[in-house]
Amino acid sequence: MEEILSQNKAINLDYVTDLTSDSPSTSDSENSNNKENYKTDEPQKKKRKSTEIEDISGLIAAMGESRDRxxxxxxxxxxxxxxxxxxxxxxxxxxxxxxKNNE
Incomplete structure (x- = not known):
């Protein structure tokens, strides 16, 4: 399998997993790190979404004002x-x- 995959340079071997093995693809420590990272990213995502919504609503308001003008x-x-x-x-x-008067 590795021989076939090594011929194709577009495939990154680091991300290929052996489907025959019983071990999970990520370790428990990686999972806990991922959960922590997700928790810290969550407020930033919410903040980013609210900022994007404010930007869009501001743009719509500006478009409305432009249309009115x-x-x-x-x-x-x-x-x-x-x-x-x-x-x-x-x-x-x-x-x-x-x-008519001059006639």
Missing amino acids: FYEKKLDLEEQRLRAENEKIKLELEMLKFY
Whole structure:
């Protein structure tokens, strides 16, 4: 088996276990170390997740504010366009009155 595995360089022999042996793959001391490491990593993971959630919620809030500003700006531009159109119509009406009076 080792001969076959040694031919394949992509396989790390340190992680290959013999399935025929009755011994566990990790020792009890390794298991206890892993549990301790897991316990110490747990608060960091929770803190990291809460920070990520705060970052995401902040991003969503910023996007909402940007969207609101976008629509406000769009409404302002539409209002300006309508006022300009209204002024144009008023001027055309005055021109028609002027031409009618001068006939």
